Amino acid sequence: MHEIGLCEGLVELIHQQAGGRPVASARVRVGARHAVVQEAFGQAFTLAAAGTAAQDAVIDLVIMPMTVECRSCGDRSESVDTLANCPRCTSGDVDVTGGDELVLESVWFSEGAGARVPGHPR
Numbered sequence: 001m002h003e004i005g006l007c008e009g010l011v012e013l014i015h016q017q018a019g020g021r022p023v024a025s026a027r028v029r030v031g032a033r034h035a036v037v038q039e040a041f042g043q044a045f046t047l048a049a050a051g052t053a054a055q056d057a058v059i060d061l062v063i064m065p066m067t068v069e070c071r072s073c074g075d076r077s078e079s080v081d082t083l084a085n086c087p088r089c090t091s092g093d094v095d096v097t098g099g100d101e102l103v104l105e106s107v108w109f110s111e112g113a114g115a116r117v118p119g120h121p122r
Contacts, residue, residue: 002034002035003036003037003040003041003043003044003045004044004047004048006030006034006036006041006044006102007041007044007045007047007048007049008048009102010026010028010045010048010102010104011045011048011049011052011054013104014026014049014052014053014054014057014104014107015052015053015054017104017107018053018054018107018109020053021053021109021110022053022056022109022110023053023054023056023057023107023108023109023110024056024057024058024108024109024110024111025057025058025059025060025107025108026054026057026058026059026060026104026105026106026107026108027059027060027062027104027105027106028059028060028061028062028102028103028104028105029062029064029101029102029103029105030061030062030063030064030101030102030103031063031064031066031098031099031100031101031102032063032064032065032066032079032080032081032082032099033066033082033096033099033100034099034100034102035082036061036063038061038063041059041061042059042061045057045059056110062105063080064098064099064101065078065079065080065098065099066078066079066080066084066096066097066098066099066100067096067097067098067099068084068086068087068094068095068096069094069095069096069097070086070088070089070091070093070094071091071093071094071095072086072089072091072093073086073088073089073091075087075088075089080099084096
């Protein structure tokens with residue numbers, strides 16, 4: 001379960017941002033190439049966050065697609081399937097780009113615990 005490694009790094013980053021304040025939630029963007037399973041990611045985050053300021057945090061996980069460009073027909077599309085074929089002609093002769101990011105987009109702290117991390121949409 002590679003999600004544990006991803007979550008350990010994520011919890012460390014959240015810990016740095018929190019400065020001791022309890023974390024209510026965090027939004028994370030993960031590229032499809034990481035092949036993250038949402039349920040496994042949630043379990044891994046719970047394990048990694050135990051005993052930290054993020055232990056009760058809710059994680060909003062956003063899977064970012066990769067771009068699939070077909071060498072056979074030239075079609076360009078997006079996919080979250082790591083084994084993507086061209087949706088137009090079904091060819092497996094594709095170039096895949098993107099979908100490899102791992103971004104802590106925002107952190108929200110518990111009520112009365114302080115301000116949010118800049119850049120959060122709320």
